[in-house]
Amino acid sequence: MKGRRALLMLFLAAVLGLAAVLLAARWLRQPATSTVRIAVAAADVGLGQRLAPDMLALAEWPAGSMPAGAQREPAALAGRVLKASVQRGEPVTETKLAPAGTLGGLSALIAEGKRAITVRVNDVVGVAGFALPGNFVDILVYAPAQHNGSNGVNETAVSKIVLERILVLAVAQEVARDDTKPRVVNAVTLEVTPAQAEQLDLARSVGTLSLALRNQVDPQPGATPGATRQSVLGTGMAPALAATSAAAPTTAAPRLARAALPPSAEPARYCIGVIDGNRSSKECL
Structure with missing residues (x-):
């Protein structure tokens, strides 16, 4: 009985060992995945920065999943300007680069046909610091009431959205779009078309500007x-309201005058009750 059990265990061990050998051989016969060397960021690089040789490195990448526009020669990327931030180890593709010859800084972030214009803001106008680079805002202008004395025309006060979905390029001197914390600054740079730049310049001269953060x-x-x-x-x-405010001075004055006058005081009188039999009377001095 014990001999049969030992033989069965040896047989099972042999079968399992053979299966392991066959699986290992099959795995070793699989073709090796081909890789290519592409340029990646050697450190975190922000948008608008000019690439230097020490910012780039070569890394092995599967050939079947190589990103579109990936570069294989880091030397060819030296001097190019990023228009999008890249993290360490991330491939530097052509879509993240400004055109060759572009200078670094804010000018590299402006789209073709657009302009950058800066407006002064405060903690209220700047949406409490939540208008960050990369966000879109609407621009409102408040024009106070005006009276044209020459023709007697009165222009009522109005608040109106004059520009919509305007891209915030920078707040103060910062263009980084990776920070999500609010920042209260005194100036915001916006990306607009030439026509929108004219409208914005006129709007801030005729009234007060406000920003409305949008989705x-x-x-x-x-x-x-x-x-x-x-x-x-x-x-x-x-x-x-106008009629009430105009009538207020004439109606309030009599009330104040009456309130200022002392109430009419009657002279003090002394009275004596007189009882005569079953009659009573009252005499006052």
Whole structure:
């Protein structure tokens, strides 16, 4: 009985060993995956920076999954400017590079046919510091009420969105788009077309600018007629307020005058009750 059990265990061990040998041989016969050497970033490099030889390195990459536009010669990338940030070990592709001959800095980030214009902001206008490079904003202008004395025309105060989906290129002197923390700055640089640059320059000369942060992927236009005093307070509300404020000085003065006068005081009188039998009377001095 014990002999049969030992023979069975030896047989199973032989079968399993043979299976392991066959699997290993099959795995060794598989063709080796071919690789190529491509240029990758040797360190984290921000957008707008000019590439130097020490910023690049060669790395083995599977030939079947090589990124489109990958470069094989780091020397050919020296002096090129990045228009997108790259992390260490990330392939440096042609889509992340500005055209050859582009100087570094903000000018490398401006798209063809666009312009960069800077507007002054504060913690309120700049959306509490949440308008960061790479975000899109709408630009509002508030124009105060004006009176044209020559023809007697009154222009009511109005707030209107004048530009939509404007790309923020930089805040202050920073163009990095990897930071998500709010930054309160005093200037924001925007990417606009030449026509939008003219509109923005006129808008900031006639009123106060504000930025409205919008969703990154929302393409819907915000077509609005603008907000006026009448549309915010309601029709007829503004004239009523004006009439009330105009009548206030004339109605308040009598009230103040009456309040200032002392109340009429009657002279003090002394009274004596007189009882005569079953009659009573009252005499006052």
